[in-house]
Amino acid sequence: MTVLAEREDVERSDPGRRPAVARSDRLGVYLLLLPSLAPILVLSVFPLVRGMYLGFTDARAGRNVDVHFTGLANYRELLADDLFWNSFKVGLLWAFGVTALQFLLALGLALLLNEQLRFRGVARVLSLVPWAMPPVVVGILWKLVYHPDAGLLNEIFHRVGADGLRANWLGDFSTALPAVIIVGVWAGMPQTTVVLLAGLQGVPTELHEAAAMDGAGSWHRFRQVTLPALAPVIVTITSLDFIWNFNSFGLVYVLTAGGPGGKTMLPMLFAYEEAFRYGNYGYAAALGNAMVVIVVALLALYLRRRLREA
Amino acid sequence: MTMVGERRRAGRVLRYLALAGYVIFLGFPLVWLLSTAFKPPRELVRLHPTLIPIHPTTENFVQAFTEQDLGRAALNSLQVSLASAVLTVLVATPAAYALTRFRSKLGTLALGWVLLSQLFPFVLLIIPIFLVLREVGLANTHAGLVLIYVVWSLPFALWMLQGFVRNIPLELEQAAAVDGAGRLQILRRVVFPLLAPGLVATALFAFISAWNEFFFALVLIKTPDLATLPVALARFVGIEGTARLGPLAAGSLLATLPSLAFFALMQRRLASGSLAGAVKG
Numbered sequence: 181m182t183v184l185a186e187r188e189d190v191e192r193s194d195p196g197r198r199p200a201v202a203r204s205d206r207l208g209v210y211l212l213l214l215p216s217l218a219p220i221l222v223l224s225v226f227p228l229v230r231g232m233y234l235g236f237t238d239a240r241a242g243r244n245v246d247v248h249f250t251g252l253a254n255y256r257e258l259l260a261d262d263l264f265w266n267s268f269k270v271g272l273l274w275a276f277g278v279t280a281l282q283f284l285l286a287l288g289l290a291l292l293l294n295e296q297l298r299f300r301g302v303a304r305v306l307s308l309v310p311w312a313m314p315p316v317v318v319g320i321l322w323k324l325v326y327h328p329d330a331g332l333l334n335e336i337f338h339r340v341g342a343d344g345l346r347a348n349w350l351g352d353f354s355t356a357l358p359a360v361i362i363v364g365v366w367a368g369m370p371q372t373t374v375v376l377l378a379g380l381q382g383v384p385t386e387l388h389e390a391a392a393m394d395g396a397g398s399w400h401r402f403r404q405v406t407l408p409a410l411a412p413v414i415v416t417i418t419s420l421d422f423i424w425n426f427n428s429f430g431l432v433y434v435l436t437a438g439g440p441g442g443k444t445m446l447p448m449l450f451a452y453e454e455a456f457r458y459g460n461y462g463y464a465a466a467l468g469n470a471m472v473v474i475v476v477a478l479l480a481l482y483l484r485r486r487l488r489e490a
Numbered sequence: 491m492t493m494v495g496e497r498r499r500a501g502r503v504l505r506y507l508a509l510a511g512y513v514i515f516l517g518f519p520l521v522w523l524l525s526t527a528f529k530p531p532r533e534l535v536r537l538h539p540t541l542i543p544i545h546p547t548t549e550n551f552v553q554a555f556t557e558q559d560l561g562r563a564a565l566n567s568l569q570v571s572l573a574s575a576v577l578t579v580l581v582a583t584p585a586a587y588a589l590t591r592f593r594s595k596l597g598t599l600a601l602g603w604v605l606l607s608q609l610f611p612f613v614l615l616i617i618p619i620f621l622v623l624r625e626v627g628l629a630n631t632h633a634g635l636v637l638i639y640v641v642w643s644l645p646f647a648l649w650m651l652q653g654f655v656r657n658i659p660l661e662l663e664q665a666a667a668v669d670g671a672g673r674l675q676i677l678r679r680v681v682f683p684l685l686a687p688g689l690v691a692t693a694l695f696a697f698i699s700a701w702n703e704f705f706f707a708l709v710l711i712k713t714p715d716l717a718t719l720p721v722a723l724a725r726f727v728g729i730e731g732t733a734r735l736g737p738l739a740a741g742s743l744l745a746t747l748p749s750l751a752f753f754a755l756m757q758r759r760l761a762s763g764s765l766a767g768a769v770k771g
Binding site (some may be wrong): 194208209213217226230285292297303316422424429461 | 501505506508509512513515517518519522526534535536537538548580581582584585587588589590592596600603607608609610611612613614615616617618619621622637638640641642644645648672674701702704705709715719720721723724727735738739742745746749750751752753764
């Protein structure tokens with residue numbers, strides 16, 4: 181039933197103010213678009229609207245449950261929920277930590293790859309591999325690296341005679357979050373590097389040459405020429421990275437499933453548990469809504485500051 | 491030697507050191523996965539594991555695919571990913587063509603949605619999608635999963651294909667029309683042959699997205715026999731003992747091969763940034 185309703189919307193939403201396309205052609209265009217737009221409406225737009233609405237109800241799992249509109253009750257409950265505040269804090273630490281480290285490391289690598297260095301090709305290919313891996317496999321891979329007994333990291337510390345540094349990286353309260361942040365950086369760095377590298381290659385070489393003529397050192401040239409030219413790319417990719425990181429799920433689910441003791445309980449993991457372990461659909465959706473509001477607010481702040489600087 | 495020359499040389503050394511640091515950080519975990527996949531159980535439980543297996547074995551691969559049902563999961567993944575790839579291309583191609591050749595507000599709206607939808611956490615989508623699919627009896631089926639994957643890769647597929655369509659000179663189509671070719675004939679004889687690389691790229695993209703996807707598969711598929719490879723691997727993690735790490739690593743390695751092949755094919759385009767954003771992290 182909803183399918184039909186949505187379809188009518190497709191046809192109505194364009195009043196056809198384009199005289200350039202003949203009427204018969206316009207019908208043809210709609211026929212070409214329909215197979216794409218109908219599924220997007222039914223399985224993306226409509227669920228999203230309904231999902232946002234669920235955040236204002238007491239929806240629960242089960243087939244014959246009455247759903248009531250409860251207004252802001254879910255949000256009052258969220259504000260009083262210590263577990264929510266914990267996951268919110270973990271989520272911010274994770275998203276800021278991963279995004280910032282990702283950016284700095286990716287910028288360094290992109291600058292190196294942009295120069296005439298030997299073995300550049302090796303680094304370039306290697307930097308793409310993490311991108312090609314399914315998130316679940318990245319999680320497993322790093323579980324092997326962090327493994328307390330059979331892991332690479334502890335073995336390295338043993339070999340260099342620093343046995344005191346050996347730890348149960350993912351199981352210990354103090355190391356779990358930093359450990360998963362490193363994995364997040366590793367997994368997301370390639371994409372950021374590629375984008376920044378493309379941006380660097382767009383910086384006009386004449387500018388560099390002119391600055392070099394004026395006697396500017398490489399650090400100076402980087403600050404005065406490269407960075408300003410790269411600014412739009414930087415703003416875009418860090419914003420996207422932040423959104424992706426804040427909403428990420430699979431990686432940490434495999435690594436720690438939110439443990440130990442909720443130390444790595446990202447908001448998405450918390451919402452997943454609420455929805456599919458405890459069946460609190462309404463509450464989980466409310467959490468999703470809260471996340472959207474938070475991300476949008478943070479992005480607005482960030483973009484406004486950037487725009488003012490520019 | 492002059493001061494400047496010395497400083498320049500020091501800078502170069504520093505750069506190579508930094509590059510080496512990156513190679514180690516990015517590469518070592520991969521080497522470890524490879525090494526673990528080829529280690530026999532006895533070496534896996536050793537107190538101090540070696541980087542290179544002393545007695546390398548392929549036993550882990552055999553074990554992963556027989557005992558852990560990863561074989562079935564791989565087949566499931568292959569099925570779902572192939573279906574998603576084919577459907578995505580079938581559905582996206584006409585739309586991409588229409589959006590490029592006939593500008594319409596709908597097109598702008600559709601593309602705006604691509605960007606906007608990035609913002610929303612999956613949890614808002616998954617509950618209603620789950621409810622809709624259950625309503626029509628498609629929850630816990632591969633068909634339901636394929637539908638989601640198609641919708642999920644459509645926005646990017648549309649965006650990507652539009653680029654390819656734009657590269658086909660409109661004059662070619664006009665020339666064919668002057669020669670008396672009908673619209674369908676133009677599409678079949680002129681547009682499709684030129685679009686072939688774009689279709690392949692789009693299909694590969696959709697295939698990889700489906701192959702790697704974890705969250706929807708985890709929530710929507712409840713029957714273990716229907717699980718896709720990422721879900722099966724994630725379950726496998728739960729039951730690990732140190733000796734089981736070998737088969738786990740072997741399975742993970744094989745799960746990476748399709749996307750590695752894709753990236754090898756696309757390496758040049760990816761490196762030049764023209765496909766940046768193609769595969770979301």
